[in-house]
Amino acid sequence: MSGSYLEASARNRILGLLDPGSFVEFLGPTARVTSPHLPELDMPVAFDDGVAVGEGKIGGRTVLIAAQEGKFMGGAVGEVHGAKLTGLLERAIDIKPAAVLLLFDTGGVRLQEANAGLIAVGEIQRAVLAARHAGVPVIALVGGRNGCYGGTSIVARTCDWIIGSEEGRLSISGPEVIETVEGAEEFDSQDRALVWRTMGVKHRRLIGDIDRVVADDIDAFRAAAQDYFGKSRPLTLDALNAEQEFLASRLKRFEDCRDAREIWARLGVNESGRVPDLDPEQFENLASSCAVRRP
Amino acid sequence: MSEQSRQSLERLFFDLFGGKYAVEFESSLLHGEATFQGKTIAILGTLERAYISASLALEQARYVLDVMRDHPGRPILLVVENSGQKLSLFDELIGNNGYIAHLSTCLDAARRRGHKVIGLVHELAISGGFMATGMATGDCYACEGAELRVMAPEAMSRITRIPLERLGELTKSNPILGPGVKNFERIGAIAGVWSGDLRAHLHEALSAPEQEDARRARGAERGGRLLAAKVAQAVREGRQRL
Numbered sequence: 001m002s003g004s005y006l007e008a009s010a011r012n013r014i015l016g017l018l019d020p021g022s023f024v025e026f027l028g029p030t031a032r033v034t035s036p037h038l039p040e041l042d043m044p045v046a047f048d049d050g051v052a053v054g055e056g057k058i059g060g061r062t063v064l065i066a067a068q069e070g071k072f073m074g075g076a077v078g079e080v081h082g083a084k085l086t087g088l089l090e091r092a093i094d095i096k097p098a099a100v101l102l103l104f105d106t107g108g109v110r111l112q113e114a115n116a117g118l119i120a121v122g123e124i125q126r127a128v129l130a131a132r133h134a135g136v137p138v139i140a141l142v143g144g145r146n147g148c149y150g151g152t153s154i155v156a157r158t159c160d161w162i163i164g165s166e167e168g169r170l171s172i173s174g175p176e177v178i179e180t181v182e183g184a185e186e187f188d189s190q191d192r193a194l195v196w197r198t199m200g201v202k203h204r205r206l207i208g209d210i211d212r213v214v215a216d217d218i219d220a221f222r223a224a225a226q227d228y229f230g231k232s233r234p235l236t237l238d239a240l241n242a243e244q245e246f247l248a249s250r251l252k253r254f255e256d257c258r259d260a261r262e263i264w265a266r267l268g269v270n271e272s273g274r275v276p277d278l279d280p281e282q283f284e285n286l287a288s289s290c291a292v293r294r295p
Numbered sequence: 296m297s298e299q300s301r302q303s304l305e306r307l308f309f310d311l312f313g314g315k316y317a318v319e320f321e322s323s324l325l326h327g328e329a330t331f332q333g334k335t336i337a338i339l340g341t342l343e344r345a346y347i348s349a350s351l352a353l354e355q356a357r358y359v360l361d362v363m364r365d366h367p368g369r370p371i372l373l374v375v376e377n378s379g380q381k382l383s384l385f386d387e388l389i390g391n392n393g394y395i396a397h398l399s400t401c402l403d404a405a406r407r408r409g410h411k412v413i414g415l416v417h418e419l420a421i422s423g424g425f426m427a428t429g430m431a432t433g434d435c436y437a438c439e440g441a442e443l444r445v446m447a448p449e450a451m452s453r454i455t456r457i458p459l460e461r462l463g464e465l466t467k468s469n470p471i472l473g474p475g476v477k478n479f480e481r482i483g484a485i486a487g488v489w490s491g492d493l494r495a496h497l498h499e500a501l502s503a504p505e506q507e508d509a510r511r512a513r514g515a516e517r518g519g520r521l522l523a524a525k526v527a528q529a530v531r532e533g534r535q536r537l
Contacts, residue, residue: 019384024536026533026535027535028535033537036521080526087527090527115482117445118425118430119482123508123511127508129403154392170392178384182382182456190388198384237360243400244360247349247353257385
């Protein structure tokens with residue numbers, strides 16, 4: 001299904017990515033497994049607790065898929081929401097699909113269920129690693145309005161592959177949080193261009209945190225995801241040492257940079273001011289020559 | 296480092312290992328080894344309520360990788376002591392989430408490769424700092440009196456728009472919301488609180504059977520988090536109903 005990924009709901013993203021008629025949802029809205037905690041705070045619940053999880057096919061191959069609904073509590077992870085993601089990843093160990101696709105659209109932990117949300121994110125991360133150690137590739141998709149923040153940004157970076165669209169952002173602390181604690185001199189959250197170039201997917205792609213930038217289009221996400229089916233990043237001691245070296249050399253190379261444009265210039269990007277204007281294809285051409293690549 | 300925090304850590308290590316430990320303190324990082332019941336244990340951690348920056352996450356990962364390379368199977372005691380992830384423009388720019396993910400992936404890998412990886416929250420752990428460290432260990436324990444939280448109550452009140460007073464009432468009855476080790480124990484995030492005979496606690500932790508992830512089941516058993524285990528199991532089985 002062609003169409004904007006950004007504008008689509010969680011279920012429409014799933015339906016658009018999967019082969020027609022192949023989606024089977026687990027604990028869907030009719031099961032009405034809702035948050036037991038929100039009513040205590042007089043807050044509305046969602047019948048799926050803000051995440052759809054299930055099984056389907058892409059190009060005839062079986063995948064497990066989860067999509068966070070960014071319109072419910074900013075896609076934040078509560079007890080039920082988190083457990084659905086963890087259960088899905090553990091199912092991957094049992095049925096060995098071609099991949100698990102995680103469609104993140106979230107601010108991170110749901111503060112109304114703070115402790116349960118935090119531990120849930122830890123459980124999701126462990127389940128991602130369990131699936132990876134079982135040989136199932138886990139692919140993160142980041143292209144929703146909420147980006148991918150907080151503990152969930154750690155989970156995304158624990159996956160084998162990350163695909164983002166231009167609209168996507170991937171970072172641990174939100175701009176408002178940094179500004180509130182450290183002041184606007186440290187981070188001006190109103191400066192959208194600053195937010196974008198510090199946390200946006202193009203910057204992440206250039207410094208090697210994500211693997212592909214695609215157009216804001218469901219078809220484009222599907223095509224990119226298919227390239228990673230059956231392909232895992234190893235978790236051997238050698239692979240972990242290579243990641244260590246990669247992260248260490250990146251930290252050293254850019255330790256004096258205070259703006260993404262300095263980093264891009266150092267990577268050899270000419271006229272770094274035009275990066276925001278490049279369309280995904282032009283940008284991928286640039287990235288394939290300039291970006292650092294994680295092992 | 297302050298004399299007070301050095302003394303507090305030295306007391307912890309003395310209670311655990313008597314004189315049989317050698318730990319170096321380097322700014323926010325501590326590392327070394329100890330002998331416990333005839334076995335060598337690697338010790339690693341942060342101190343003085345450190346903020347987990349990209350570089351501090353990376354330094355810890357280096358030690359975990361070294362232990363895996365040089366001493367296969369050696370247990371690792373991770374002292375968890377932090378004020379959360381570092382909030383700075385630079386840490387976002389460089390992608391601290393990737394550095395933290397790497398540290399937790401290394402801790403997880405050590406556990407899967409047969410190292411007993413035990414977390415111990417010393418005084419404080421917050422949010423992303425807990426996720427980077429204690430939540431990636433096999434089992435995480437806490438010293439009595441330690442503090443654990445997602446966010447300060449004032450900030451939580453502001454963001455959730457729940458008045459501070461009401462939040463205080465709610466947190467008394469609901470382990471999901473309130474700060475504190477007891478709440479995190481009830482929801483299964485903390486395996487147990489260590490007080491009194493620390494050596495007995497460590498002995499027990501080292502002998503505990505290795506499980507994939509016991510936290511949900513513990514949360515259900517302890518009545519603090521009733522749905523997570525059931526929901527995850529239903530999805531794992533591909534069910535339509537709980």
